[in-house]
Amino acid sequence: MTEDLVRNRKAFFAYHVLETWEAGLALLGTEVKALRAGRGQLQDAYVDVVDGELWLKQAHISPYEFGTDANHEPLRPRKLLLRRAEIDKILKAVVRKGYTLVPLAIYLNAKGLIKTRIALAEGKQGKDKRDALKERDQKLELAKSVKSGRFE
Numbered sequence: 001m002t003e004d005l006v007r008n009r010k011a012f013f014a015y016h017v018l019e020t021w022e023a024g025l026a027l028l029g030t031e032v033k034a035l036r037a038g039r040g041q042l043q044d045a046y047v048d049v050v051d052g053e054l055w056l057k058q059a060h061i062s063p064y065e066f067g068t069d070a071n072h073e074p075l076r077p078r079k080l081l082l083r084r085a086e087i088d089k090i091l092k093a094v095v096r097k098g099y100t101l102v103p104l105a106i107y108l109n110a111k112g113l114i115k116t117r118i119a120l121a122e123g124k125q126g127k128d129k130r131d132a133l134k135e136r137d138q139k140l141e142l143a144k145s146v147k148s149g150r151f152e
Helices: 030-037 083-096 126-148
Strands: 002-006 015-025 044-049 052-058 078-081 100-109 115-122
Touching: 002 030, 015 100, 030 078, 044 126, 052 083, 083 115
Parallel strands: none
Antiparallel strands: 002 100, 015 078, 015 115, 044 052, 044 100, 052 078, 100 115
8 A cells, every 4th residue: 555645647658667666765854744745746857876876856845834944955866765786777777778767656655654666767759659648538538438328
């Protein structure tokens, strides 16, 4: 049972998701409280490699409204916590094949810890995006016709 606090809805539209991982996040206390209040955004976020470590960048977590002057910076880079073997595997795929690392969601896991789901992804071309829109529209039409009880 996981509860998404923040989702990157554009990721599945803009990328072919190949493989996903669960990573911990190094957060400050006010960031945790702001995320639990639903005050985060992953729209322009990406995962970057710095000195062999993975960092979540451009993820916007609004300052906690009841925080003091020691509140966090909204766009600060946040370290992703993974095992060394997982990081090495991810880095090999990114360097060798030219894939991208994209954050998909920040969520609470079953133990109440905040985790992020990152994906190894390949960018979609314009035609692929049009096909995805067409498929979504067809599913919506089918669902509407089933709900109304009419079949054409």
